[in-house]
Amino acid sequence: MDLRERLEGQTVLSFHRRAKYILMRVENGWSMMLHLGMSGRLLLGQSGMNTTPPKHEHLVLQTENGARAGLVDPRRFGMVDVVPTHQENAHRLLSGLGIEPLSTNMTGPYLHTVLQGRRTPIKTALLDQKLIVGLGNIYVCEALFRSHIHPARAATTLTEEEADSLANAIRTVLEEAIASGGSSLRDYVQADGTKGGFQDLHLVYGREGEVCRQCGAGSTISRITQAGRSTFFCANCQK
Ligand SMILES: [Zn+2]
Incomplete structure (x- = not known):
């Protein structure tokens, strides 16, 4: 897995969620998959606003116009992976999952x-x-x-x-x-x-x-x- 290679310079097409996973789809046919774990969080801000990154910041996504999303996860239970977009549902962490609680099928x-x-x-x-x-x-x-x-x-x-x-x-x-x-x-x-x-x-x-x-x-x-x-x-x- 090389996050930088797959994602750098790419245009973000859309964001999705499956169970507790966040999926960010980019133009080249790849998706970044992110789980926040027990206490991880994505903190949004502008780059250059803080000269010192927050403690426990493990990943930073930065856009051309200076927006910045940092993954802060003190307890390190979160995960990040990249997966081809058309194979998202076949990913080992997503393939066996049940239905979404807010979907119309949950009756x-x-x-x-x-x-x-x-x-x-x-x-x-x-x-x-x-x-x-x-x-x-x-x-x-x-x-x-x-x-x-x-x-x-x-x-x-x-x-x-x-x-x-x-x-x-x-x-x-x-x-x-x-x-x-x-x-x-x-x-x-x-x-x-x-x-x-x-x-x-x-x-x-x-x-x-x-x-x-x-x-x-x-x-x-x-x-x-x-x-x-x-x-x-x-x-x-x-x-
Ligand atoms: Zn009672």
Whole structure:
């Protein structure tokens, strides 16, 4: 892989996203593929504005008119690769991925079908990128709460009505999160350096021991660990 050789001097045609990968297509038939990892970010600016590059900046893209995008990734979980544009979907990291959560194919009947035969808890199944992509731990917890489904339920036990409700909740949660700029936990910031606001709208995530915002006093949010990840839920609201 030689990023510079493939990309230098090229005109950027378009940007796309598949799961948590950013794809930048350029004129010569190649695409740059970028994953931000756990805490990586692309910070936009003008070249020459800062004489010292930000700490942990691993890659800089610079355009003719002086715009600059720097990949800053303190924990180094991100990745960058180049792939021929017509083979993007065959890339080893993209080929086995499930459907996009905001696509029109992500419906109750789809969820109901793919969850049949899954004996894992519904929470764990929803984090499986082979079923549905891009749903992180926060959004799975929030979507299960909004659809009143207990996270420890076996995925196979979901009724058609519950699958419909879950599909709607996933869409709503993601749309609200996008509209408020994402969830800033620890160090996540958007491309312009500002924090997201969705963490203030979390109904369960990160609220262990606090009063449930739906059923009120008398019930508090619980936390359990499933497949090594924290799950937050209300035992009173989620059955
Ligand atoms: Zn509740």
